Amino acid sequence: MSNQIPSPVAAAANIPLPKSDIPAVAVLVDDPSAALKSTPVLVVDDSRTMRLALIRSLKALGFENITEAADGRQAVELAQKHPFGLMLLDMEMPEMNGMEVLVAIKGDPQLRGLPVIVISGAEQVDNAVKCIEAGAEDYLPKPFNPTLLRARVTSSIEKQRLRELDRVRLAQLQAEKELLEQTKRRLDKELAEAEIYVRSIFPAPSKSPLPVDWQHQPSTELGGDAFGYHWIDSENFAVYLLDVCGHGVGASLLSVTAINVIRSGSLPNTDFRDPGAVLSALNNAFLMERQNNMYFTLWYGVYHAPTRTLRHASGGHPASLLLTPSTAGGSTSQRLLAPGLIIGAMEDMVYTAQSCQVPPGSQLLVLCDGCYEVADSAGRMLEFDEFERFMQQHGPQPDGLERLFQWLRARHGEGPLDDDFSIVRVQF
Numbered sequence: 422m423s424n425q426i427p428s429p430v431a432a433a434a435n436i437p438l439p440k441s442d443i444p445a446v447a448v449l450v451d452d453p454s455a456a457l458k459s460t461p462v463l464v465v466d467d468s469r470t471m472r473l474a475l476i477r478s479l480k481a482l483g484f485e486n487i488t489e490a491a492d493g494r495q496a497v498e499l500a501q502k503h504p505f506g507l508m509l510l511d512m513e514m515p516e517m518n519g520m521e522v523l524v525a526i527k528g529d530p531q532l533r534g535l536p537v538i539v540i541s542g543a544e545q546v547d548n549a550v551k552c553i554e555a556g557a558e559d560y561l562p563k564p565f566n567p568t569l570l571r572a573r574v575t576s577s578i579e580k581q582r583l584r585e586l587d588r589v590r591l592a593q594l595q596a597e598k599e600l601l602e603q604t605k606r607r608l609d610k611e612l613a614e615a616e617i618y619v620r621s622i623f624p625a626p627s628k629s630p631l632p633v634d635w636q637h638q639p640s641t642e643l644g645g646d647a648f649g650y651h652w653i654d655s656e657n658f659a660v661y662l663l664d665v666c667g668h669g670v671g672a673s674l675l676s677v678t679a680i681n682v683i684r685s686g687s688l689p690n691t692d693f694r695d696p697g698a699v700l701s702a703l704n705n706a707f708l709m710e711r712q713n714n715m716y717f718t719l720w721y722g723v724y725h726a727p728t729r730t731l732r733h734a735s736g737g738h739p740a741s742l743l744l745t746p747s748t749a750g751g752s753t754s755q756r757l758l759a760p761g762l763i764i765g766a767m768e769d770m771v772y773t774a775q776s777c778q779v780p781p782g783s784q785l786l787v788l789c790d791g792c793y794e795v796a797d798s799a800g801r802m803l804e805f806d807e808f809e810r811f812m813q814q815h816g817p818q819p820d821g822l823e824r825l826f827q828w829l830r831a832r833h834g835e836g837p838l839d840d841d842f843s844i845v846r847v848q849f
Contacts, residue, residue: 457483460578462505464489465496465522466540467514471563475540477508478567482574493517497525498815500532507577509561512541512548520552527556534584536577540565612670618645619673622680624649631658631724632848636822637841644841645672645717646789647680657694658724659683660847662762664738664789665717668841675715679707679764682781683721696734697720700761700772704736709765716765722757724779729849731785734774737763739793742786742809743777744816752784754815784817785847795829803832822846 428500462484466472466576472489479487500508508526512519518537526532531618536558541549549560558577561570583726633650645665652658665672687695688702699721713754720741724735733741740758747753747821759775759848779785793808815824822844829838 457575457578458485460484460486461486461503463496463499463503463508465493465508465513465514465519467491468511471511471540475565475570477510478565478570479574481567482571488844489718493519493522496522500526505535506581507574508535508537510537510539510557512539512552520548520555523552523555523557524574531676534581536581538573538577545553549844584783615670615673617675619644619647622647622677624647624651624658630726633660633845634822635843635845636826637843638790638838640668640802640837640839644668645676646791646841646843647676648787648843648845649680650845650847651682651684653686653693653723656726658726660724660785660787660845660846661721662738662787662789662842662843662845663719664791664841665718666715671713675712675717676708679703679719681715682706694723694725694732695774696723696732696759697772697774700734700736700764701770704764704766704772705768705769708768712765716763719764722785722787724785724847724849729779729781730776731757731779732774732776733757734759734761734772736761736772739788739790739805741788742812742816743779744784744786744813745780746782746817752817754809754813756809757785779849781849783849785849786812786816786844787847788844789806789841791838791842792825792829792844794840795833795838797832798834803829816846 445484450538462479464475464479464487465474466475469491472491476487476489488499488505493514496508496510497517499505507521510519510522517525519541523537525537526535526537533556538557538559538561539549539552539557540561540563542563546562553560557657558580559573561573620637623637624633635648637646637648639646645668646662648662650658650660663676663679665676682688682703683699688699688706691702692698700719703719707717718738720733720738721735721737722731722741724731731743735758740756743755743757744752745755755777757775757777761772762770793803793805795803797803803819805827811825811828812821815821825844829842833839
């Protein structure tokens with residue numbers, strides 16, 4: 422089955438149009454003579470002579486479907502049973518006069534769109550004006566002139582044709598709008614499901630042997646952040662966070678694929694205890710030219726528990742912070758960054774690792790740039806130094822990551838953050 426989204430215009434052509442109060446007549450043809458020929462007409466006059474004269478003139482104009490009524494009541498009954506496209510209505514008649522017929526027609530939701538041309542004598546001009554005010558399309562004086570009759574009739578039919586065209590266009594626009602709304606609802610649902618899936622691949626917070634917790638909040642679109650951590654073996658613990666350029670489904674798919682490759686250790690001939698080797702292998706596996714010119718940044722670290730040594734490498738990613746308890750209270754921090762190009766930029770790039778000792782009681786914060794690149798209401802971007810000072814004070818607290826998120830939300834103001842917010846905290 423195809424997953425392509427159908428063209429709204431093409432799909433709208435197959436959606437039934439809403440029921441109209443305009444009688445179903447063939448008024449959408451461009452040929453005026455064909456429109457006259459296909460339009461059913463009701464001639465209403467108590468004078469047989471007048472009816473015949475009108476019918477002759479209408480046939481001369483090209484009309485073929487003509488019905489006659491001898492009084493107003495019969496006219497209303499016929500109009501209720503048949504879809505006429507035009508009514509010629511005499512003002513003076515028994516049973517129901519022209520004004521009463523017009524009021525009945527315009528008061529019926531199924532008939533109010535029927536164009537009505539009233540026919541009256543010269544002495545009934547005032548009544549004809551009242552009929553037009555009540556909804557009649559036009560007025561024809563007795564005795565009628567064939568040329569004037571043609572002008573009135575063709576004008577009325579053209580007006581109805583334009584009204585019907587407007588109705589059809591409006592119905593098509595409504596159908597297209599509904600289709601677009603249906604498509605948006607479906608895409609929103611699929612994006613929500615995709616976000617649930619992305620979150621499902623994140624490892625659960627742990628309490629031992631190393632306490633690990635995290636915070637993740639995507640921006641308004643499906644994000645490109647992903648992270649993970651796991652024991653490579655009994656001595657080496659890996660923690661990593663990557664950030665794909667852009668947002669949306671493409672970015673999310675790339676981030677999930679890359680994180681699964683790291684988690685599964687499925688890079689051939691790669692020692693996952695060596696951060697530099699991991700980034701070098703990932704760079705060749707995810708070259709931009711093979712990923713629709715998409716790239717990602719990555720911080721990857723491996724903690725060797727027996728020696729308390731942390732080796733780390735970075736590809737275009739922000740520095741991680743190692744917070745160490747201070748005797749004066751709070752924490753001191755060390756930025757962990759081994760400079761390297763973004764992942765996927767150039768083939769056969771060599772990434773190197775750096776190492777540091779991890780004192781007892783330290784905390785490692787691995788983060789994306791959405792954790793500090795936040796503008797305030799004046800447009801001033803938060804500096805990394807400010808972020809670092811905040812984390813020195815609040816990072817070691819049990820709710821330190823939540824405090825960071827709320828601080829950034831308050832700084833940013835209303836609305837979601839401009840970028841994904843992802844941070845992992847490991848306690849040693």
